[in-house]
Amino acid sequence: MTQTVLKVGGVAKRFGGLQALSDVGITINAGQVYGLIGPNGAGKTTFFNVLTGLYTPDSGTFELGGEPYKPSAVHKVAKAGIARTFQNIRLFADMTALENVMVGRHVRTHSGLIGAVFRTASFKKEEAEIAQRAQELLDYVGIGKYAEFKARTLSYGDQRRLEIARALATDPKLIALDEPAAGMNATEKVTLRELIDRIRNDGRTILLIEHDVKLVMGLCDRVTVLDYGKQIAEGTPAEVQSNEKVIEAYLGAGHAAH
Numbered sequence: 420m421t422q423t424v425l426k427v428g429g430v431a432k433r434f435g436g437l438q439a440l441s442d443v444g445i446t447i448n449a450g451q452v453y454g455l456i457g458p459n460g461a462g463k464t465t466f467f468n469v470l471t472g473l474y475t476p477d478s479g480t481f482e483l484g485g486e487p488y489k490p491s492a493v494h495k496v497a498k499a500g501i502a503r504t505f506q507n508i509r510l511f512a513d514m515t516a517l518e519n520v521m522v523g524r525h526v527r528t529h530s531g532l533i534g535a536v537f538r539t540a541s542f543k544k545e546e547a548e549i550a551q552r553a554q555e556l557l558d559y560v561g562i563g564k565y566a567e568f569k570a571r572t573l574s575y576g577d578q579r580r581l582e583i584a585r586a587l588a589t590d591p592k593l594i595a596l597d598e599p600a601a602g603m604n605a606t607e608k609v610t611l612r613e614l615i616d617r618i619r620n621d622g623r624t625i626l627l628i629e630h631d632v633k634l635v636m637g638l639c640d641r642v643t644v645l646d647y648g649k650q651i652a653e654g655t656p657a658e659v660q661s662n663e664k665v666i667e668a669y670l671g672a673g674h675a676a677h
């Protein structure tokens with residue numbers, strides 16, 4: 420039986436006089452890579468921000484893993500099971516790669532503040548386990564040898580991988596990637612695609628905003644196309660690619676083509 424990981428319906432968000440999203444809904448099944456595309460200003464990031472609690476929607480219903488889900492504070496979103504990366508990378512620049520991933524893992528740990536202050540035996544054991552798991556995740560995304568490097572010293576592509584490792588560390592039901600290929604060269608994009616494929620094949624479910632249409636079409640199981648805050652198409656990559664409204668939105672006057 421198909422398991423639904425995320426079900427969102429009727430999302431609306433207005434900024435002053437601008438209707439950034441109207442009646443947007445998506446359903447993502449377990450193991451899918453789901454793409455959210457659309458021209459500049461279509462509302463993709465706004466949708467991500469609503470989903471991850473950064474913006475409060477004017478309306479909308481949300482279910483995560485079959486349970487009602489209310490996007491709220493960022494750490495609560497992570498705890499509920501959604502991990503995200505950002506268009507503009509957000510890492511702890513002066514912490515090591517390993518420490519950045521360990522921070523992500525702390526969402527799922529138990530020894531609270533008391534344990535940390537008194538460095539109890541159970542705290543130390545848990546820290547060692549977290550470090551080991553973080554190293555495994557760095558190896559998994561292909562940057563294991565940079566574990567002790569400060570995040571800011573990593574190349575752009577490797578920082579994006581580090582963000583993905585940190586997101587995976589929270590053991591999410593859904594991992595939301597905001598333009599993971601932005602600024603990458605062709606070779607980096609190929610390895611990124613392989614990584615996303617591997618994450619999916621290992622049983623994760625992925626929501627992806629991406630400008631690189633070739634990457635989206637090659638990777639995604641289903642795609643939603645937004646234009647001026649409205650959902651103009653939903654379907655398989657082949658279906659949306661041949662949709663007249665989509666062709667018009669990408670080629671029509673007033674939009675920058677991607």
Ligand SMILES: Nc1ncnc2c1ncn2[C@@H]1O[C@H](COP(=O)(O)OP(=O)(O)OP(=O)(O)O)[C@@H](O)[C@H]1O
Pocket residue numbers: 434437439457458459460461462463464465466
């Ligand atoms: N905090 C905000 N306040 C006011 N307007 C906003 C805010 N955030 C987004 N908008 C507006 O909402 C619309 C949708 O923007 P959004 O960033 O979601 O589009 P996008 O599809 O992600 O675009 P891009 O591909 O350029 O990142 C735009 O017109 C944008 O200017």
